Amino acid sequence: DALDGIENWPEQGLAQIPGHPDYVVGSLSRPQQHTLVLDLTTLITNQSSNSDNNRYILLVNNKRLGLAVSAIRHVVKLESDNVRWRREPGQRPWLAGMLMSPLSSIISLDELLKILQ
Numbered sequence: 001d002a003l004d005g006i007e008n009w010p011e012q013g014l015a016q017i018p019g020h021p022d023y024v025v026g027s028l029s030r031p032q033q034h035t036l037v038l039d040l041t042t043l044i045t046n047q048s049s050n051s052d053n054n055r056y057i058l059l060v061n062n063k064r065l066g067l068a069v070s071a072i073r074h075v076v077k078l079e080s081d082n083v084r085w086r087r088e089p090g091q092r093p094w095l096a097g098m099l100m101s102p103l104s105s106i107i108s109l110d111e112l113l114k115i116l117q
Contacts, residue, residue: 002109005059006072007035022048025068028057035059037066040107043115044094060109065116078106 007028014026014037023043028035037057041049057066076099083106085097094115096108 002060003058004061004063007057007059007066009055009057009068025054028066033063035063035066037068038116040067040069044092044107044112061113065113076104 010028014028016026017024023039025037025039028037039049041047053070054068056069056072058069059066078099082100083097084100086095094108094111095105097106099106
C-alpha cells in the first residue's frame with residue numbers, strides 16, 4: 001500500500017553522500033525530487049550486502065526514500081491463511097509477519113521508518 005513507484009537503477013549509478021550510515025546507498029536525483037536510497041539488508045541486519053546486484057528502487061514515503069532491490073519477481077496478494085502476523089513487536093518491530101508460501105518477511109514500513117529517526 002505504501003509503494004509510490006518503482007525506478008530502474010540508473011545507468012550512471014547514484015550520487016554518493018559522504019558521512020551517512022552504511023545502509024545509505026546514495027541519492028537518486030531527478031528534477032524537483034531527491035530520493036535517499038537505502039540498502040534494506042544492511043539496515044535491518046547490520047550486515048553488508050552486495051549493492052552491485054541492485055536493479056530497482058522501490059519509492060516510498062512520498063518518494064523521499066527508496067529501497068534498493070535486486071529483483072522484483074511478482075506481486076503477491078496476501079491471503080489470511082498464508083500469513084502469520086506478529087502479535088507483539090519484539091526485537092524487530094519492523095517485522096510485521098511472515099508470508100508462508102513463498103517464505104518471505106512482511107515489513108511494516110512505518111516501523112522501518114522509525115529506525116531512521
